[in-house]
Amino acid sequence: MPAPRTIPFDYPAPKAGAAAALPGAGLPWLDALRAEGRQLSADGLPGTRMEAWKYTSLAPLAALAFPPPGEPVAEAEPGAGAFDTIGGPALAFVNGRLDARHSRLDTLPAGLRVRGLAQALSDDPAQVEGLIGDTVPNGDPMAAFNAAFAADGCIVETAPGAVVDEPLRLRFAAAPGSGPLAWHPRVVVRLGAGSRLALIESHEGLAGEATWSNPLVDVGIGAGAALSHVKLQAEGAGAYHTALTRTALAADARYESHLLALGARLARHEIHIRFDGEGARCLLHGGYMARGSQHVDNTTVIDHRVPHCESREVYKGVLDDTARGVFQGRIVVHRDAQKTDGHQLNRTLLLSPKAEIDTKPELEIYADDVKCSHGATAGEPEADQLFYLRSRGLDLRTARALIVEGFMNELLEAVGHEGARAVLLAQVAAWIGEARP
Amino acid sequence: MSAQQDAAAHQAVESYAGERYKYGFVTDVEADSAPPGLDRDTIRFISAKKGEPEWLLAWRLKAFERWLEMEDEEPAWAKLHYPPIDYQDACYYSAPKSDSDRPKSLDEVDPELLRTYEKLGIPLQEQEMLAGVAVDAVFDSVSVATTFKDKLAEMGIIFCSISEAVKEHPDLVQRWLGSVVPYSDNFFATLNSAVFTDGSFVYVPKGVRCPMELSTYFRINAANTGQFERTLIIADEGSYVSYLEGCTAPMRDENQLHAAVVELVALDDAEIKYSTVQNWYPGDADGKGGIYNFVTKRGACRGANAKISWTQVETGSAITWKYPSCILQGDNSVGEFYSIAITNNRQQADTGTKMVHIGRNTRSRIVSKGIAAGRSDSTYRGLVRIQPKAAGARNHTQCDSLLIGATCGAHTVPYIESRNPTARVEHEATTSKISEDQLFYCRQRGIDEEDAVALIVNGFCREVLQELPMEFAVEAQKLVAISLEGSVG
Numbered sequence: 001m002p003a004p005r006t007i008p009f010d011y012p013a014p015k016a017g018a019a020a021a022l023p024g025a026g027l028p029w030l031d032a033l034r035a036e037g038r039q040l041s042a043d044g045l046p047g048t049r050m051e052a053w054k055y056t057s058l059a060p061l062a063a064l065a066f067p068p069p070g071e072p073v074a075e076a077e078p079g080a081g082a083f084d085t086i087g088g089p090a091l092a093f094v095n096g097r098l099d100a101r102h103s104r105l106d107t108l109p110a111g112l113r114v115r116g117l118a119q120a121l122s123d124d125p126a127q128v129e130g131l132i133g134d135t136v137p138n139g140d141p142m143a144a145f146n147a148a149f150a151a152d153g154c155i156v157e158t159a160p161g162a163v164v165d166e167p168l169r170l171r172f173a174a175a176p177g178s179g180p181l182a183w184h185p186r187v188v189v190r191l192g193a194g195s196r197l198a199l200i201e202s203h204e205g206l207a208g209e210a211t212w213s214n215p216l217v218d219v220g221i222g223a224g225a226a227l228s229h230v231k232l233q234a235e236g237a238g239a240y241h242t243a244l245t246r247t248a249l250a251a252d253a254r255y256e257s258h259l260l261a262l263g264a265r266l267a268r269h270e271i272h273i274r275f276d277g278e279g280a281r282c283l284l285h286g287g288y289m290a291r292g293s294q295h296v297d298n299t300t301v302i303d304h305r306v307p308h309c310e311s312r313e314v315y316k317g318v319l320d321d322t323a324r325g326v327f328q329g330r331i332v333v334h335r336d337a338q339k340t341d342g343h344q345l346n347r348t349l350l351l352s353p354k355a356e357i358d359t360k361p362e363l364e365i366y367a368d369d370v371k372c373s374h375g376a377t378a379g380e381p382e383a384d385q386l387f388y389l390r391s392r393g394l395d396l397r398t399a400r401a402l403i404v405e406g407f408m409n410e411l412l413e414a415v416g417h418e419g420a421r422a423v424l425l426a427q428v429a430a431w432i433g434e435a436r437p
Numbered sequence: 438m439s440a441q442q443d444a445a446a447h448q449a450v451e452s453y454a455g456e457r458y459k460y461g462f463v464t465d466v467e468a469d470s471a472p473p474g475l476d477r478d479t480i481r482f483i484s485a486k487k488g489e490p491e492w493l494l495a496w497r498l499k500a501f502e503r504w505l506e507m508e509d510e511e512p513a514w515a516k517l518h519y520p521p522i523d524y525q526d527a528c529y530y531s532a533p534k535s536d537s538d539r540p541k542s543l544d545e546v547d548p549e550l551l552r553t554y555e556k557l558g559i560p561l562q563e564q565e566m567l568a569g570v571a572v573d574a575v576f577d578s579v580s581v582a583t584t585f586k587d588k589l590a591e592m593g594i595i596f597c598s599i600s601e602a603v604k605e606h607p608d609l610v611q612r613w614l615g616s617v618v619p620y621s622d623n624f625f626a627t628l629n630s631a632v633f634t635d636g637s638f639v640y641v642p643k644g645v646r647c648p649m650e651l652s653t654y655f656r657i658n659a660a661n662t663g664q665f666e667r668t669l670i671i672a673d674e675g676s677y678v679s680y681l682e683g684c685t686a687p688m689r690d691e692n693q694l695h696a697a698v699v700e701l702v703a704l705d706d707a708e709i710k711y712s713t714v715q716n717w718y719p720g721d722a723d724g725k726g727g728i729y730n731f732v733t734k735r736g737a738c739r740g741a742n743a744k745i746s747w748t749q750v751e752t753g754s755a756i757t758w759k760y761p762s763c764i765l766q767g768d769n770s771v772g773e774f775y776s777i778a779i780t781n782n783r784q785q786a787d788t789g790t791k792m793v794h795i796g797r798n799t800r801s802r803i804v805s806k807g808i809a810a811g812r813s814d815s816t817y818r819g820l821v822r823i824q825p826k827a828a829g830a831r832n833h834t835q836c837d838s839l840l841i842g843a844t845c846g847a848h849t850v851p852y853i854e855s856r857n858p859t860a861r862v863e864h865e866a867t868t869s870k871i872s873e874d875q876l877f878y879c880r881q882r883g884i885d886e887e888d889a890v891a892l893i894v895n896g897f898c899r900e901v902l903q904e905l906p907m908e909f910a911v912e913a914q915k916l917v918a919i920s921l922e923g924s925v926g
Contacts, residue, residue, distance in 0.1 A: 051514065335843070350858035353825065359853040365868050368840035373867040374849070380858035 006044040012068035021070040023118035037147030046141040055326040055358040056297040061240045066182040069149040073097045076175030086419040088166035096183025111162020117153035131188045142242045146184040146216040153186035160192035167198035174205025182212040191225040202232040210238045217245040221253040228256045230420045234263040241267040251277025258415045259286040268297040275309040286315040289431050290323035297326040304337040313344040319355035330362040344374040401432045471530035483530045487600050500620035500630035511624045515787035516816045529632045595640040602638035617700040617737045625696040626733040633667035641676040652681035666697040672707035679710040696731045705740030717753035724783025727755025734761035738770035746773040748904045750913040762791035765799035772801040775901040780813035789819035794827035803834040806898050809845035816848040823860040830860035838868040
């Protein structure tokens with residue numbers, strides 16, 4: 001019996017009164033968008049017979065019961081955040097709702113505009129329509145859930161030419177004792193031409209409760225602008241995380257993504273890059289570390305639609321115990337996208353006999369004057385490296401830890417913001433420190 | 438490349454597009470065919486026609502019942518586009534008339550057939566004198582002539598058509614048929630299991646090294662006849678055999694369906710080398726006509742230290758759907774896949790391999806070279822799977838694509854599944870056009886552009902070409918060169 005294409009999922013519809021509690025209810029375009037999303041999401045969750053979900057089964061998520069969206073969320077204490085030490089402007093979402101008490105928007109740097117989704121919808125619905133009205137989930141099943149049920153989020157904009165020195169932090173925290181909860185944050189980032197911004201997104205939570213975070217981050221980078229996007233995902237053992245980040249680059253724009261995925265029972269980070277203007281570049285660095293029975297999926301699609309763009313992608317991970325890693329990377333080069341330069345690499349260290357990695361690096365190329373390559377490796381730490389360290393008196397455990405740390409740090413060294421880099425390096429060290437002897 | 442060179446390359450592509458398929462002709466031999474269509478009676482007709490035992494008919498019918506349930510399972514995941522195939526429109530059995538009284542020697546062979554082979558460049562009379570190549574030539578569905586049989590028989594090697602093997606060696610056939618590709622394997626293999634008409638059978642006994650390359654030329658002839666070859670090769674402990682398969686087909690307007698199954702079994706310390714040159718009619722410049730080639734090829738390294746090596750040069754067919762695979766069950770067994778796939782005009786090729794590592798210290802190597810020109814699409818699709826018990830397994834995959842012209846596509850879709858930490862899996866893939874530096878280097882030394890490109894592409898394919906047996910290497914290089922002539926400079 002072949003697996004079904006979709007998994008039935010009894011996700012509750014908003015209650016009659018609660019539907020009105022979703023921000024912007026009553027706006028015809030938004031109601032239509034939500035109705036469309038609901039209709040698409042009614043098919044259920046994507047099943048493993050869908051090629052894009054071949055290696056990641058959402059069946060355990062489908063077994064959970066969540067309260068209907070739009071219900072009021074009680075205020076809760078999220079605890080300290082990983083990036084608190086950095087300072088600067090910050091937005092905090094606790095259990096999916098913007099929490100003013102833990103946000104810092106009073107001292108926004110010049111050229112940076114940040115608003116909560118609800119506020120923006122009441123202030124200037126026409127502008128928000130321009131930003132999210134056309135984001136029809138084009139068949140992406142998880143984006144459909146987001147379109148239907150997004151109850152909060154934010155809109156981040158930079159003025160043309162603005163160089164924002166301080167990074168903006170977006171923190172999504174699950175507060176302890178929150179019970180089964182789901183949130184579908186919608187984040188819109190728009191960089192004006194020639195502007196510069198660093199964005200630090202973190203998903204944290206110590207709670208063991210079943211939570212489902214389904215963020216959709218929609219990024220548009222103007223001509224010649226540059227965004228450095230750091231994402232730390234370190235949620236609790238009961239969490240499900242299904243994120244979609246969509247980035248469109250105008251001419252000569254630059255996008256850097258630095259992802260470190262550590263937490264959650266099941267996490268999927270899907271990144272779609274679209275080159276709309278010539279001369280743009282993107283760098284995708286992804287690190288994943290999983291143990292126990294964690295499942296971590298990284299799926300990327302880089303769409304080279306125009307000539308003279310460059311993409312660099314390196315994903316590295318460490319899998320222990322019975323953890324399972326998935327990497328699906330696709331580079332598409334369209335017919336006229338000549339002089340495309342695309343490289344992709346996926347490397348995985350398997351630390352346990354029961355860990356598993358499934359890798360699918362894909363090239364789909366329709367132009368001849370291009371340079372594209374991909375590489376993938378999987379295996380345990382090199383015997384030579386272990387021998388080198390042990391011959392210098394290190395015990396096996398220390399030697400392995402050192403190799404793992406070096407393997408991961410190589411990737412994180414590229415993070416431009418010093419403070420953010422230090423936090424990520426510390427997270428890696430802490431993960432290794434938690435290893436059982 | 439400079440604009441001028443580009444233009445020259447373009448022109449050359451155009452000129453090749455106008456080139457007619459060199460091997461396109463139809464031999465006019467009266468065929469003894471089953472009526473078009475497919476039902477249980479067709480299968481009984483085929484089975485009766487071939488005088489098969491009851492168990493084989495039962496097996497065919499079992500496959501047919503399964504195939505009927507597979508209506509929705511015709512593979513749609515490959516990067517191939519073709520109109521739906523009407524399986525009731527094809528003719529499932531066609532044998533040359535002379536079958537009922539088989540010729541005892543070449544003198545008795547229908548002269549029309551012999552002329553066909555001459556046109557193909559394989560005159561049987563001369564074949565015997567050629568460097569030790571025995572030929573089991575398949576004309577449409579029934580073997581017509583087999584040579585060198587006596588010499589092989591002396592060593593205990595069985596090399597005959599599968600129909601003959603069913604009669605002469607039923608135990609071997611019954612034991613191994615469907616043991617690597619079960620009747621229910623996939624849509625096309627299941628169809629093949631139900632309706633296969635002929636193919637080759639090879640058995641190499643323990644410790645025997647087959648002294649010559651065994652070769653079969655397949656040829657599709659009668660109009661509207663699908664070809665459903667079934668090949669079974671068994672290499673018993675410590676034996677070695679090299680098998681050559683090559684194909685050309687006459688020009689046709691209607692698409693011809695071809696769904697072959699090849700099964701290889703290598704026991705302890707045995708080695709099978711299977712080489713293919715496939716040059717079936719690819720259709721005309723607009724993609725009209727051409728062979729649909731849906732092939733299931735799989736080898737099982739059943740024993741320790743066994744080795745199976747696939748080498749293929751795919752230049753023909755409108756559509757190629759083919760993934761020669763190795764199931765590495767025995768400890769220390771080795772699987773290899775060397776492939777050149779050249780597509781031009783509107784050809785579509787979705788081909789690659791599967792390496793399934795089950796035993797300890799199993800090793801596999803994949804080298805795939807895809808060359809796309811014209812408006813064609815070439816896809817490498819492969820799977821490397823390391824099972825939990827495959828400690829010390831090793832895989833290296835290299836997939837390179839070369840694009841000639843701006844209207845073709847080259848795609849790489851590897852799947853890598855590793856479930857053992859001591860295994861090492863490495864995959865590399867590149868896509869590029871012919872390097873301007875290399876071209877410049879050659880031209881600077883007085884080599885004209887066409888030769889320079891030929892040289893570079895030959896170098897690009899070298900790792901695969903050198904895996905081919907001598908007899909095949911000549912034909913393969915010629916085929917590569919023909920494709921190049923048309924495609925560049």
